[in-house]
Amino acid sequence: MKKEELITKLSVIVKPYIQNEEAFKSLSENTDFINDLEINSANLVDIILDIEDEFDIEIDNDSMEQMLSIKATVEIIQIKMNA
Amino acid sequence: MSNRVVITGLGVVAPNGVGIEEFTKAIKAGISGVTFHQNLKDKGFSCCIGGVPIISEEKKQEYLSPLQLRGFNSTSILYGCMAGIDAWKDAGFSLDEHSDLDFNSGIIFGTGTSGIEKFREAIYKIDDQKVRRLGSTSVVQTMASGISAYLGGILGLGNQVTTNSSACTTGTEALLMGFERIKNGKSKRMLVGSSSDSSLYTWGGFDAMRVMSYKYNETPEKGSRPMSETASGFVPGSGSGALVLESLESALERKANIYAEVIGGNINSGGQRNGGTLTAPNALAVQKCIRDALADAAINSSEIDVINGHLTATSKDALEIENWTKALQRKEGEFPYINSLKSMVGHCLAAAGAIECVASVLQIKEQFIFPNINCEDIHPEILKIVSEEKIPRKMIEKEINNIVKASFGFGDVNACVIFKKYTK
Numbered sequence: 349m350k351k352e353e354l355i356t357k358l359s360v361i362v363k364p365y366i367q368n369e370e371a372f373k374s375l376s377e378n379t380d381f382i383n384d385l386e387i388n389s390a391n392l393v394d395i396i397l398d399i400e401d402e403f404d405i406e407i408d409n410d411s412m413e414q415m416l417s418i419k420a421t422v423e424i425i426q427i428k429m430n431a
Numbered sequence: 432m433s434n435r436v437v438i439t440g441l442g443v444v445a446p447n448g449v450g451i452e453e454f455t456k457a458i459k460a461g462i463s464g465v466t467f468h469q470n471l472k473d474k475g476f477s478c479c480i481g482g483v484p485i486i487s488e489e490k491k492q493e494y495l496s497p498l499q500l501r502g503f504n505s506t507s508i509l510y511g512c513m514a515g516i517d518a519w520k521d522a523g524f525s526l527d528e529h530s531d532l533d534f535n536s537g538i539i540f541g542t543g544t545s546g547i548e549k550f551r552e553a554i555y556k557i558d559d560q561k562v563r564r565l566g567s568t569s570v571v572q573t574m575a576s577g578i579s580a581y582l583g584g585i586l587g588l589g590n591q592v593t594t595n596s597s598a599c600t601t602g603t604e605a606l607l608m609g610f611e612r613i614k615n616g617k618s619k620r621m622l623v624g625s626s627s628d629s630s631l632y633t634w635g636g637f638d639a640m641r642v643m644s645y646k647y648n649e650t651p652e653k654g655s656r657p658m659s660e661t662a663s664g665f666v667p668g669s670g671s672g673a674l675v676l677e678s679l680e681s682a683l684e685r686k687a688n689i690y691a692e693v694i695g696g697n698i699n700s701g702g703q704r705n706g707g708t709l710t711a712p713n714a715l716a717v718q719k720c721i722r723d724a725l726a727d728a729a730i731n732s733s734e735i736d737v738i739n740g741h742l743t744a745t746s747k748d749a750l751e752i753e754n755w756t757k758a759l760q761r762k763e764g765e766f767p768y769i770n771s772l773k774s775m776v777g778h779c780l781a782a783a784g785a786i787e788c789v790a791s792v793l794q795i796k797e798q799f800i801f802p803n804i805n806c807e808d809i810h811p812e813i814l815k816i817v818s819e820e821k822i823p824r825k826m827i828e829k830e831i832n833n834i835v836k837a838s839f840g841f842g843d844v845n846a847c848v849i850f851k852k853y854t855k
Contacts, residue, residue: 364498390567394501397566 349429351377354422361398365391380417392416405429436613437853439687440522440675442514442624443789446482446668446776449490450517455793457775458801459826463652464776465666471631478643480651482668482777483629484510499581502568505546510671510782511578511626512585515540518673519586519622523687530587535681537590537618539609540579540673541601541625543781545594546572547632578626590618598840599741600698601625602672602784607696607848609676619681624673627782634667640710642745643667655778657742657771658752658813658822659806665743668777672785674792689853691795694833695728696848697721707843711747714754717845721758721837724847730833732759735767735849737800739791739836742771743778749812751839756816764818767835768827774804784838784846791836795852800827 359375366372367386371379381387387395396407396415405428407415415421441451446464448454457464464482471479486509491500494513503509515538516526544550549572556564571577576594583592591612597604602625609621627633637643644664647654656662682689699720701713725732738755742748755769756762772787773779779786794800802825809822837847 364501391498393563394566394568397564 349426351422354425355418357402358418358421361402362387362395365395375418377419377422378417382416399425403429434614434616435679436610436676436693437679437682438674438690438693438792439677439682440518440520441690441789441792442517442521442673443786444484444486444510444514444670445672445779445786446484446670449484449486449513451521451793454789455797458772458790458793459799461802461804461826462775463655463804465651465654467648467651474631476631476635476638477641477645478638478664478666479648480644480654480666481629481634482666482670482779484670486513502566503572504549504552505572505577505628506548506630506669507542507545507626507628507671508572508577508581510669511540511542511624511673512581514624514626514671514673515582515622516585518624518675522675522677523685526585532587532589534589535619536588536622537612537620538579538582538588538592538622539595539605540582540623541595541597541605541781542575542578543596543598543601543627544633545575545577547628547630549573551632582622586622588622590621596781597844598842599778599780599783600838600840600844600846601781602786603788603836603838603846603848604698605785606674606676606693606788607698607846610693610696610848613676613678620675620677622673622675623785624671625782625785626671627669627780629669633780637667644744653805655744655774656805657744657774658748658803658809659744660808660810662744662748662810664745665773666777668773668779668783670776670779670782670786672782672787672789674785674788691792692851692853694730694849694851695724696846697723697727698846699723700845701843703843709843710841711843712839712845713843714750716843717754717839718758720845720847721755721835724835724849728849730849732761735759735833735835736831737794737834738767738769739787739834740769740771741837741839743773749810752813752817762816766817766821768800768821768823769817770801770803770823772801774806787838788836788848791834791850795831795834795850798828798831800829800831802826
């Protein structure tokens with residue numbers, strides 16, 4: 349799956365959790381979940397579960413800790429999908 | 432420092448009415464909110480009827496955000512948020528997620544168990560080795576204090592924010608603890624109340640104890656029969672009641688609408704001695720609780736116009752009436768009017784005290800006594816000590832100054848509060 353396509357799918361997944369609409373409108377590879385989108389850190393685990401369902405992958409604890417931005421998340425999804 | 436405490440806001444989610452307006456109409460007209468539930472029958476319950484508030488998806492969205500409603504499965508938190516938010520707005524406050532933190536307002540909002548359906552979901556996932564699939568929503572919806580935590584954040588309150596739990600006494604106890612906090616100058620305003628889930632998992636244990644009404648599955652609205660000779664146990668109910676308590680000084684300063692004054696009360700326990708057990712009341716402690724409430728309010732028992740009883744429709748109703756006659760030293764034609772909201776909504780368990788306190792306050796504000804339904808055949812043991820006309824079967828419009836409301840719960844715990852018509 350192409351990076352652009354992945355980012356589009358990710359934006360749909362994170363939308364319910366975001367608290368900063370402006371940052372969401374200009375979402376890019378460099379967007380940070382907590383600092384930019386102001387997502388409640390407790391909701392990060394819900395986003396991971398939604399990603400697992402969407403891409404039919406399983407994300408281990410170590411990978412989970414890194415998934416704090418769109419860029420890092422895309423990279424991990426790609427690794428898991430190609431595994 | 433001792434502040435006078437008044438009630439400036441009300442909210443209710445009851446089986447026979449959601450919102451104060453609908454609920455007031457229902458209790459005046461004697462409308463039952465008890466209905467038949469196929470899921471209880473399917474699971475083999477003896478009692479297949481219950482009181483469940485009717486709430487549409489649209490209505491839920493008026494109170495909780497789309498994010499809060501994701502993976503949401505806790506009716507007790509839903510009802511509590513609805514009643515609590517309504518009460519807060521009714522007291523004249525607006526809802527603003529960016530409001531300044533208010534250190535002068537707190538919450539005591541009780542429950543028995545929180546989000547029992549959500550807890551069931553979690554248990555199934557864990558047993559299926561899918562603990563990580565619980566996500567972030569499991570803890571906040573199943574912790575007992577979920578309800579006060581949700582409300583605390585929605586309203587932005589910075590005084591004490593907590594949840595109490597004392598079985599069927601919970602709501603009345605919450606009110607009295609909030610009352611004391613304001614009276615003692617620890618807070619200006621306290622949102623108090625309680626809520627209880629609509630769930631067969633909450634009700635199942637009572638069905639097993641054979642204390643629920645099982646003879647009226649064909650005629651649900653006739654099933655909850657406090658003080659009736661043909662009562663056969665309580666009908667399970669659910670919902671939430673909420674009240675905003677406020678120091679008189681703060682209420683006058685804000686020019687708030689005042690429903691009634693809380694003039695005193697008492698909380699005690701029978702210690703499971705002298706006939707009291709984990710599930711039955713110690714009669715002496717019940718009587719003492721009522722007498723101590725009167726003393727705390729500094730009024731004479733002759734000044735009580737109406738009793739809103741606990742009266743669940745079990746075999747204990749006659750004992751409760753006897754306790755009232757002894758505590759007040761009034762009987763037969765001298766006994767105050769008495770009613771039980773449970774005839775219309777069933778026994779809302781942990782929510783009962785709060786919903787019934789709301790009903791009591793409405794009676795003072797609008798000067799009426801709501802009818803007891805389903806006791807056309809008053810129990811002969813009760814008629815031996817109280818005159819029939821003191822148990823109204825039709826609404827009475829009357830001048831009411833003082834109402835006493837009591838709740839008694841498993842654990843042999845008691846709470847009694849006295850509401851007074853507000854006068855300067």
